Amino acid sequence: MSTIKLHDLHFKPFIKEEEINSIVQTLVQQVQEDCKGETPLFIGILNGSFMFVSDFVKSYKGDCEVSFVKLASYEGTSTTDKVKQLLGINENIEGRTVVILEDIIDTGNTLQEIYNIFKDKKVKQLKVVTLFFKPDVFKKELPIDYIGKSIPDKFIVGYGLDYNGLGRNKPAIYQLSTTQHKK
Ligand code: IMP
Numbered sequence: 297m298s299t300i301k302l303h304d305l306h307f308k309p310f311i312k313e314e315e316i317n318s319i320v321q322t323l324v325q326q327v328q329e330d331c332k333g334e335t336p337l338f339i340g341i342l343n344g345s346f347m348f349v350s351d352f353v354k355s356y357k358g359d360c361e362v363s364f365v366k367l368a369s370y371e372g373t374s375t376t377d378k379v380k381q382l383l384g385i386n387e388n389i390e391g392r393t394v395v396i397l398e399d400i401i402d403t404g405n406t407l408q409e410i411y412n413i414f415k416d417k418k419v420k421q422l423k424v425v426t427l428f429f430k431p432d433v434f435k436k437e438l439p440i441d442y443i444g445k446s447i448p449d450k451f452i453v454g455y456g457l458d459y460n461g462l463g464r465n466k467p468a469i470y471q472l473s474t475t476q477h478k479k
C-alpha cells in the first residue's frame with residue numbers, strides 16, 4: 297500500500313484489507329449471536345456503507361433482509377449540521393428487528409436523523425452497528441450497539457468512504473496526510 301492522491305489531497309495507508317475483514321467478521325459474530333431466532337432487516341446508510349453491507353451480509357449466517365436509506369451530511373472533508381434524507385424506507389417495518397449498518401459515526405448528526413426516522417415506525421428493536429467511530433467528535437447521547445473500531449479524528453477514505461466522490465472503490469482505508477508531498 298502506498299500514499300494516494302484524491303483531488304487536491306494526499307492520503308496515507310491506515311487500515312489494511314485484512315484488518316477490515318477481521319473487524320467485519322467480529323461484528324457479524326456479535327450481531328448473529330444477538331439476533332438468534334430473528335429475521336433481521338439490515339439497513340445500510342448510503343452511500344458510504346455499501347461495501348461494508350455487502351461484506352457483512354455475505355458472512356451473515358441465517359435469514360435476513362437487506363435494504364438501504366440514503367442520507368448525506370458531508371461536504372468535502374467536514375460535516376454539516378443538516379442531514380438530508382435522499383432515499384427513504386419503503387418496507388413495512390412494524391414489529392421488525394432493524395439493524396442499521398453505518399460505515400462511520402463522526403459527530404452523530406446522521407445517527408440522530410436515523411433515530412428520528414425510526415422513532416414512529418413501531419419496530420420491535422433498533423440496533424446500530426458502525427464499522428468506524430470517532431469518539432473525540434461524537435457529541436450525542438445516543439446508543440451505538442456495536443462499534444467495529446474507534447479511530448482518531450482524522451478524515452479517512454476507502455472501503456466505501458469518499459472525499460468529494462473519490463476513493464470509495466479502494467479496498468483498504470487511507471487517512472488524510474498532514475505532511476506536504478511533492479506534486
Ligand atoms: P456524522 O453525521 O458527522 O456522524 O457523519 C456521518 C457520515 O459522514 C458518515 O456516514 C460518512 O458518510 C461521513 N463521514 C464521517 N467521517 C468521515 C470520514 O472520515 N471520511 C469520509 N466520510 C466520513
Ligand code: MG
Binds near residue numbers: 344345398399400
Ligand atoms: Mg455514511
